Amino acid sequence: MRTAFFALAFAALAAATPTSTPKRRSLALSPAGTSTPPSKDAFYDAPSGFQRAANGHVFKARPVWTPFDSEASAAYQVLYKTTLATGGDAVTAATLFAPLEPVSPPRIMVLAAPIDSACRDCEVTFVLHNGSKSNATDFLLKSVAIDIFAGLHKGWYVAVPDHEGPNAAYIAGVQEAFGVIDGLRAMLNFPNILPKTDDYKAVIHGYSGGAHASAWANQFLPTYGSELNVVAAAYGGTPVSVSFDGLASISGGGSFLFWGALVGLSNAYPELDHFIRHQLFPNGTEAFEAARSLCNTQLGEYLGDKSLVSFFRNGAKTFTFSTALKYSKLGQLGEPVKKDISPAATTDGIVRRPTLMYHSSTDDIVPYAPVPAYVESQCKQGAKILFETAPGLTHTTAAIMWTADAYNFLESAFDGKLKLDKCQQKTGITTELGTDDFVAAIGQSAWNLIQSQMQSAS
Incomplete structure (x- = not known):
């Protein structure tokens, strides 16, 4: 059942039929998404000969109606080519959103959701469309909703991939990295949402399980995603050690x-x-x-x-x-991954893009202790990380409190104004919850959802 939080959100949103942008090529469209779970939905099945396609190639697409139609001009589910952690060919899905007023040149946010399940029917594409009967966690629904609204408000295109791949490989960092990176490629390959890609910039964002996927994608970008113009990443509550x-x-x-x-x-x-x-x-x-x-x-x-x-x-x-x-x-973020483990691409474990990491020192779910050591190791190897921490916050609360700081960081990267020549550390949160600056950073729709969440929790 949907939470009271989402009941409020759905009641406040008017259903709108997504519009399509002009297409660069012909692509057959399936009917809009239904309540059929991925394990029983033929949309998620790989087409014959899919192995011959390039990573990020879009095979299927269908328009979907979502709780975010008030901020989106279009939303589609797409099925795209990716790679298994073991090197084999695979397909997975993503939900792609176009904002009402896109920034030009285009700005893309790849949002890695905290899927946190090893079941295919808990994937985020199933969660996001109206009519879904997913049993995915409330945390997944709430956190993704806030981020999608915030990104669309800023005029960014938003891609939300099923980064766990077709086998629901939860917390398998290599698989998650490939799913995230190819999710960006799928956005670039799908003109129904993104009509022009000239001079695009992209960022990666996620929290908790989504931060795990984001961080792994970040360290695989120099090899698996070398041609992509990813300018920054921001993630928090990151599980850096899965032992x-x-x-x-x-x-x-x-x-x-x-x-x-x-x-x-x-x-x-x-x-x-x-x-x-x-x-x-x-x-x-x-x-x-x-x-x-x-x-x-x-x-x-x-x-x-x-x-x-x-x-x-x-x-x-x-x-x-x-x-x-x-x-x-293999569960240790920052460790090199060699060819014998990851035939499709290797990594030295070092992030090369400017990155914001944030984590409460009193996190009650994802251990804080390994995080400063990871950051220190990255910094010694040339990474450029802004690490923000604060005490007194639970894992869930921290996700909300750092929302504005994360979006301000990413927007600075898009604007070319981010000054992060070397690692920096900061105690505390710059943009306080509920201030005018906080609301301006994420938009009114995202702020309304946060307020609804706070009310339902009180």
Whole structure:
């Protein structure tokens, strides 16, 4: 069911039929999106011969009606070519939005959503259109809504990809990087939304699980996305370390996230999937399969208050075996990824674009401790990162509080006014919640959603 937050949002929005811009080439359009989930919707199926297409090629498209039609002149779902983490060819989907009053030359924001599930039917393209019956988390809906409204208000084109790919490879950084980068290519290849690409600039943005995807895309840009004009990135609440070691002590509340991450990585890597399956007790196998058919927050009845290692025949020792260690290392942001792991493209782990990272030192979901060490390591290797931190904020609250700072940073990059010649660190948030400057940075529609969220939480 939709939250009270979204009920308010939907009630305030008038449904509008998207308009199309002139096309550079002919593309057959399917009917508008329905309540059919991706696993049963033929739109998401790869067409014959898709392997021959270039990454970012758009195979299918259909107009969709969304809660954001008051700020968008058009919205489409597209199916585009991408690459699996293991190097194979694949397709995935994205929702593309055109603003009412586009800035010229065009500005594009690739928004990586906190999908945070290893189930294909929890993907963000399914969540975003009217009539969807997705069971995705409220956090996904709320955070994506604010960002889409903010980007469209600024006159930016917005691409929201299913960056986990066709196998719902949650937290698999290589897969997420390819999905994000090819999502930008899909926008550039789809004239129904973006009629001209001359002198375009692009940015990458995301929070939480979306920050994980954004950060991985950022470090793969020099290789997998070298021709793309991405001028900056901004992300917060970033999981920089996804280690299996921590599973030994996890139970209760947030355990579904870590279980989903383990299943998501297994979705990406058949070797890991085979290993995990042979380590599980029967109740572990049941929970493992449940994570592939349910959104993360629905896993409570399978996980309960059990320690996650209780599902494994060898307990905590499971994660000391060589296969587990191999993929646990792959979960460390900033570490080099070589050809034997990622045949399609490698990375030295260093971000080359100006980047804003923000993270509350009292984050209750994504650990803060590894983040300053990651930033320090990046800075020593030549990265240009503005790292902002503040105490006293939960993970969810921080996402709201830093909204204006993130958009001001990205707009400065678009304007060519960003001065970040070297790493900088700052304590506190520059643009205070609710001030005129805050509202101006994100627009009235995004601010209305934030107010609705605050009211429903009080």
